[in-house]
Amino acid sequence: MSVAPLRLVRVRLARSHLAAPAIALIGGALAILPPAAGEGPPSHGPLPAEAVDAQDVITPVPSSLGADPDRVALGRMLFSDPRLSRGGDRACITCHDIRTNGASAVARNLTADGTPAPRNTPTAFNAALSFRLGWAGDIPSLPAQAEIALTKAEFLGGSWPSILAVVRGDPALAGPFQAAYGREADQAAVIDAINSFERSLLTPDSRFDRWLRGDVRALTEAERAGYALFQGIGCAACHQGVNVGGNLFEKVGIFVTLPNKTAAVLRVPSLRNVSVTAPYFDDGSVATLPEAVRLMARAQLGRELTDPQTAAIVAFLGTLTGTYEGRPLTPAAAAPQP
Structure with a gap:
């Protein structure tokens, strides 16, 4: 199924203590985008040439927000x-x-x-x-x-x-x-x-953030290819900014209706640490990341991903796992509820 190009329309809003966001029309849904270049957080150092396009899309997690x-x-x-x-x-x-x-x-x-x-x-x-x-x-x-x-x-x-x-x-x-x-x-x-x-619950120093900051060896060739595909098919239109999501709303199920959804519009979830935060979706109905990637591509982008394409995007998403207090995040262990 072919997909029409995404139409992005930026409209500057009044400034507050945060940088001004913008409004975008994405797949027919009204969304709030992060600031354009020059209006967001300060630069985090030089980028490799192949990452220049990422600078305005995803930025590294800061090490601190200055909490007392x-x-x-x-x-x-x-x-x-x-x-x-x-x-x-x-x-x-x-x-x-x-x-x-x-x-x-x-x-x-x-x-x-x-x-x-x-x-x-x-x-x-x-x-x-x-x-x-x-x-x-x-x-x-x-x-x-x-x-x-x-x-x-x-x-x-x-x-x-x-x-x-x-x-x-x-x-x-x-x-x-x-x-x-x-x-x-x-x-x-x-x-x-x-x-x-x-x-203070920040997870900086993911391999992808290190790559954004200039470490060209932080990602493998396969992971870089997964990121290029993530951008190329349109995932990055909604999953961007410092949290790789979390900064706009999306219509749920643009091309395919998703079952058991309690709202027609949801906040785009962050993909930070997504490889260790199963199960997925607002109802927790999807157990694995490859299944979640395929379903999102089908429902939000109208695309049927091949197994190699799915594996490439999953490989990229694995680079978004950061560290907390010096240790990488890990999946939660199943435990009885009180």
Whole structure:
């Protein structure tokens, strides 16, 4: 099946504290694109000649977003503290396992009520680099996400009186909060501490990022061919920017209707660390990366990939796995839910 060329229409928007995005018409769907060249993050060093075209499409993950280390330390403790949940039996790390891939190995985690969550759990790694959060992109910011995660029944199901009682009543938390914020722990400070930790959950130093920075030997010839195919068939029209996605919306199933989708439009997911974050899609229905690649090419681009083409793109995607605290991310191990 032939595919008409993608039509990109850039419209500059008003500047805020972030660089101005642009609007694009991609496959008939309205999307928000990252800034054009010169408006995004600063350069990360010279690129090999063959990577010049990638400079405006994908940029390396930064090593830091400047989060305050004392607040990061507080957020790290809260991220793993089950006392913040309604039942005292789960924490953020229960579903977002930062010891492995920042998510979990199951299609849908269980809620605080013991029922499956509406959607697959996305990884917490690099979430701070996405312009919106959640599969539907309906969570506008990290503070909004933390509020939802802490208090909604399908997540921790806690309440602010009980959360603050735990924090204020624990000397290991109360004193550091006073030192870090100059006041007793309150709702805003708790959310900010968690967000500070989330902003530290970055996975720089993937092999692809090293290649972008000029290490011509970081990728094999087969992986470079996979990236060229990824660009050439149109994957990079939606999966671009620092998070290789996470910065625009897409119509789901442009050429082929996908079953069991709960929304017609979803946020384009990040492909950072995608080779270690199975299962895939918002319902967690696809178990392997080759299957996900083939289905996306069919549904979003109207293309039937051959096995060699699929393998080439999967090889490229494997180069997007970064490191956290000096170790590469790994797939999550299946574990019983609480």
